[in-house]
Amino acid sequence: MLLHPAIMALLLLSLLVTAMLLPAALFALQILRHWNMQSGSARQLALERKTYLISTLLTWVFTAELLSLFLFIYSAEALSGQFVGAMCATGVLNINAWGWPTLWLKIVTFFAGSLWLIMNQLDNHGYDFPLIRQKYILLLLIVPLLLAGGYSQLSFFSALNPEVITSCCGSLFSADAQGVAAELSGIAPKNALLMLTVAALILCVTAYLVLKQGTRLTALAFSITALLFFAIALSAIVSAVALYIYQHPHHHCPFCLLKAGHHYSGYLLYLPLFVATALALPLPFIARCQAIPSLSATAHRWVKQLSRSSLALYLLFLVIVLLEIAASPLRLLSQ
């Protein structure tokens, strides 16, 4: 284990998250067993009071998780100086088998956590806590994810061995290698950008439908398109956008973008993309809540607000992509 301050901070965060999560999970079980809005018993009263504590607790848990996703990527980037062969976060994540799973778990937790937070916020708008059961079932599903993430992170850091010679982005993200990363890098930039454009058009159409009708079906369509757009955008970053930013026709790394040398342009790209997706994913669920009497007005408003903000962020992402391409002296599409 390396005694790096960022690693210590990450482990501390994961310890705090676990410490807050376990009582929350126990409480979730109590809610599922005993919650009864009609009852005026002492137990029900205590449960109602405790929901405030638990939802504040969980807001902190997910904020801490968001912070730890950022810190994890950033510290992987910062640690790259200490390992032979590592030039950016890719090299550090490659050091042992736990690096990538930790990153994926953190990303999945980010989306699950934002879903929970939006649900919780919506639930607070209904006087009778209409979503309380769904909310805590979702929480019980998230708990294993978070614990797995914490365990995976601990294993990753404790197995960090500076003696290992790791391979970095140059070999992982190259068209000649094997695996998903190589496949992504192998997509021709032209095709990737074409796909991104088509996906953006479909996204605009579904967004228009949601804003016009706001039904469950259109919300579902928008959500699915948003998810597809997210995947296509990530692959477009690897196969095309990164090339423009590095001004190099063969450098595909999605992490070197986060370096100061490239003006931190990665944060500009990833932040709107991730937040937009986090806003788009809960839409079908919120659209379904329009049928609940105490939430119908709020849910109706939220469907429109969220889809509008999500679309705006996706468009912002596209604008940034276009600006990066326009600003780069590299030309890939002219031939």
Place this chain on the structure above:
Amino acid sequence: MNHFFSRQRYLIDYTLASLLRRKGKHATLLLIYTLVIALLASVMLFTEALRQESQLLLSDAPEIVLQRQIAGRHALVPVDYLEKIGTIRGTHQIEGRLWGYHYDATIKANYTVMASEEHALTNSEIIIGATLARSRGVAVGDMLSLSAADGGTFVFTIKALLPSTSELVSSDLVLMTPHALRLTLGIPEGFYTDVIIAVRNPREMQKVAAKLIERLPDSRPILRDEILRTYEAVFAWRQGVVLLLLVTTVLAFIIFAWDRASGLSAEERREIGILKAVGWEIGDILQMKFWEGTIISLSAFLTGYLIAYLHVFYGNASLFAPVLKGWATLYPDFRLYPVIDALQLTTLFCFTVIPYAVATLVPTWRSAITDPEEVMR
């Protein structure tokens, strides 16, 4: 949306007024909070600046330094080694270096003596570092005598002082001609202290190093990247150790904050009771308390960071300097360049604000669920 923001504004307004009403109680907490943050931030800012400094220095260092070893000890390199290296592909600019240490009994310190052909020195002239000049009390034009390896004494004229901007490396440096150095340190003709090798393509460094060992089995190539990696690790580790020691401080602070938040005065309980009686809900009180925590944390964080900044970059980090930078008799007197990065700030935030927030969560909630009729009775 507008409704949301104006609501938060009113809450902040109320919180600020309520904080100012009980200045005394919050002042102690704020003071300790600020000190804890200042302490942790000083360690981080200082090591980060040192790390940056070492990286800047080493970026101009030669790619490979080749030493010769006999019986595991450093030995002088014969001139014909240079020719042998010259035939390795990928290398250019191979140079033998002449340098060594010289113990000066008058100030009980080691000088680093180096041969230089750039400064057009004559055999009786030297250029010295600023710290050395200070501790010997000499200036440009003065004489400085150095005892030679054979027992004799050489007297040199100081031609110039090295600029103090490079003091971190040049504080104890003495530059003289190769001939004068051979006489002073007793290095025979035909030998060098070590050899520096420039490699054009950084990816070939490992290969060149391997070839060097193969061709000159008694040599030890030291790569610049290796030194850089070691420095990175050493500074991160030192910072980690000090932070680990300071974790106890953070822990003590957390317990203090927890205690403070749970021990509500009768007056505060009354206030919450009244708020609830006039229609505030548990959620509103929690939000008010959230803003209270945010205001305190933000003030402590900013002030603490500012204090740390002043301590490190204007007060020379006098509290930690001996532990974190190491020591020497002729210690350089240098000015660090401020480095602030997001990783540092986030790490500090995770070490202080998040634990504080978590520690005050349960006591805050407990105060928020107070029954109005119970406290106002």
